[in-house]
Amino acid sequence: MITISKMSYTFGKQLALKDVNFCMKQGEFVFLCGPSGAGKTTFMRILHGALPVQRGKVDVAGYDLNTLPERRKHLLRRDVSVVFQDFKILTNQTVFANVALPLKVRGIPRHIIEKRVRAVLRSLHLDHKAMSPCEELSGGEQQRVAVARAVVVKPKLLLADEPTGNLDYELSMRMMDIFQQFHKFGTSIMIATHNREIMERMSGARVVTLHDGVMHEGCVETGGGL
Amino acid sequence: MSVFFHLLGQGVRDLFRAPWSLCMTIAAITLVSFLGGAFLMLVHNLDLQIGARQGNVQFQVYWQPQTTTEEVREVWAGLSSMEGVVNVRTFTPDQALGVLAESFQNSVDMEWMKGRSPLPPTALVECELPAEDGKKWAASMVERLRALPKVEKVSFNPLQVDLLTSWVGLTRMAFWPVTGFLLVVVALVVGNTIKLALLARREELEILRFVGASRAYIQFPLLVGGAFQGFLGAGLALGLLKLLHNGIEEMFNVPPLWMTISFLPPLHCLVIVATLAAVGVLSSLVALRN
Structure with missing residues (x-):
């Protein structure tokens, strides 16, 4: 699903990622840990095509990101969904409109959109809020809308950047259950998190750590976020 | 096909999200198009006059x-x-x-x-007027007319033709620079409106990109918006021009001019609307590229 070799990324003179080698198989569940500023978000943004590959080779969901032109990046984004740390939802639109958006841009017929969006909202306990404007929702509800929007398209790979950051314990666990369900249906999932409890909940999942831009296999004590 | 019509409607609907900005843009395009149309009408009427009287x-x-x-x-x-x-x-x-x-x-x-x-x-x-020795021929014609029974006086003004020819030469020389200038103004106005719309909707467009919207899906409504602004501005300008025409149509139909002002032919009107819509699309495209 993901093959990365010797990938480095710099912001000006600041090194964010250094010679990262990483491989993720189809259907794998990976936790990406590391302290704040370790490069987790940069790593995810590169995988999603939001940042260009500066050095090294990156292949995601069958797309060679070294050669993928900007005008074809939407194809990558149709196979790879992202849950952003800051949600990135349209706050002036309803929950339903937000979750339906990725289906609409794919030209899916309205009756199918209706069915799929309702099902996802039900599984995330948001069905009663379907027609509420997102600006009226709490942070936790907005986060669930972001997750619903990411999973509604049944992506091959789901990247989630701190998806439980604004949720209490109970909702975090429910969210992980949802991720687990999608994982069972074959979706590869990578979650960037500080939360040990959710990692413990997914006992069989693989853990990788980013620290000072360098990737390590397993959970590494950093003295920071973990 | 339904996506196409959805995006078409979306492009027009999006413009009305900022009604004041739309009003200002349409007013500017209408004003510029009106000036351009009035200039075209002048050239057209001079052409008609020269065509009718040349030689x-x-x-x-x-x-x-x-x-x-x-x-x-x-x-x-x-x-x-x-x-x-x-x-x-x-x-x-x-x-x-x-x-x-x-x-x-x-x-x-x-x-x-x-x-x-x-x-x-x-x-x-x-x-x-014969091609050669026109002045001599005109003088002899004056004599022939004077010789008619009970004729008191005969007058003619060959300068009238020269004056018209000079006017047409001048307007033809100015045609492309003036048209080009007015089109650039329209392009800048529409382009800036689209840029402002892009700035105001930056977050929304970013989200659309992240959920897998293709470039065409994102850009098409903006291009439609540009075309719509050009189309609407040109339509309003032609309406105003028609009002002006109704007011001045017979103004010069008096001696010695005998000129009825003609409105622009349908083809010219169509070209104005199509050109402004095209300029709207092009300037939106440039705004999107930048």
């Missing part, structure tokens, strides 16, 4: 005031058959009085003079 010269023939209508009608009947004559307009004393009253925009009551008009019978004789 022709008009002689105004005045008969003695005491000449009777019967006497003068016999002479008028023979005027068209004279060598070089292409058109003849005649005026009995009463008709001449009517034209005079018209030139005063009927503000002077001349009805009481009907039947005892002091004006002489006149004729406007339009002749084709």
Whole structure:
């Protein structure tokens, strides 16, 4: 699903990622840990095509990101969904409109959109809020809308950047259950998190750590976020 | 196909999300298009006039005031058959009085003079000027007209043709620079509106990109918006131009000009609308690329 070799990324003179080698198989569940500023978000943004590959080779969901032109990046984004740390939802639109958006841009017929969006909202306990404007929702509800929007398209790979950051314990666990369900249906999932409890909940999942831009296999004590 | 129509409607709907910005843009485009259209109408009418009069010269023939209508009608009947004559307009004393009253925009009551008009019978004789020795021919034509029974005076103004030709030369020279300038102004106005719309909707467009919207899906409504602004501005400008035309249509249809102002032909109107819509699309495209 993901093959990365010797990938480095710099912001000006600041090194964010250094010679990262990483491989993720189809259907794998990976936790990406590391302290704040370790490069987790940069790593995810590169995988999603939001940042260009500066050095090294990156292949995601069958797309060679070294050669993928900007005008074809939407194809990558149709196979790879992202849950952003800051949600990135349209706050002036309803929950339903937000979750339906990725289906609409794919030209899916309205009756199918209706069915799929309702099902996802039900599984995330948001069905009663379907027609509420997102600006009226709490942070936790907005986060669930972001997750619903990411999973509604049944992506091959789901990247989630701190998806439980604004949720209490109970909702975090429910969210992980949802991720687990999608994982069972074959979706590869990578979650960037500080939360040990959710990692413990997914006992069989693989853990990788980013620290000072360098990737390590397993959970590494950093003295920071973990 | 349904996505196409959805995006088409989306492009127009999105413009109304900022109604004031839309109003200002449309006002600017309408004003610029109106100026451009008025300029085109001027060129078009000068072209018509030169087409009708180029190479022709008009002689105004005045008969003695005491000449009777019967006497003068016999002479008028023979005027068209004279060598070089292409058109003849005649005026009995009463008709001449009517034209005079018209030139005063009927503000002077001349009805009481009907039947005892002091004006002489006149004729406007339009002749084709030969390519060579035109002045000599015109002088001989004056002599021939003067020789007609009871003719008192013959006048002609060859400078009229020269003046028109100079005007047309001038407007043709100015046509492309003026048109180009006006199109650039429209492009800048539409381009800036689209840029502002992009800035205002930056977050929304970013989200659309992240959920897998293709470039066409994102850009098409913006291009439609640009085209719509150009289309609407051009339509309003043509409407205003028509109002102006209604006001000035007969303004110059008085002696000695005899000019009826024509409105732009349908093809020109179509070209104006299509050009402005195209400029709207192009400037939106440039704004999107930047």
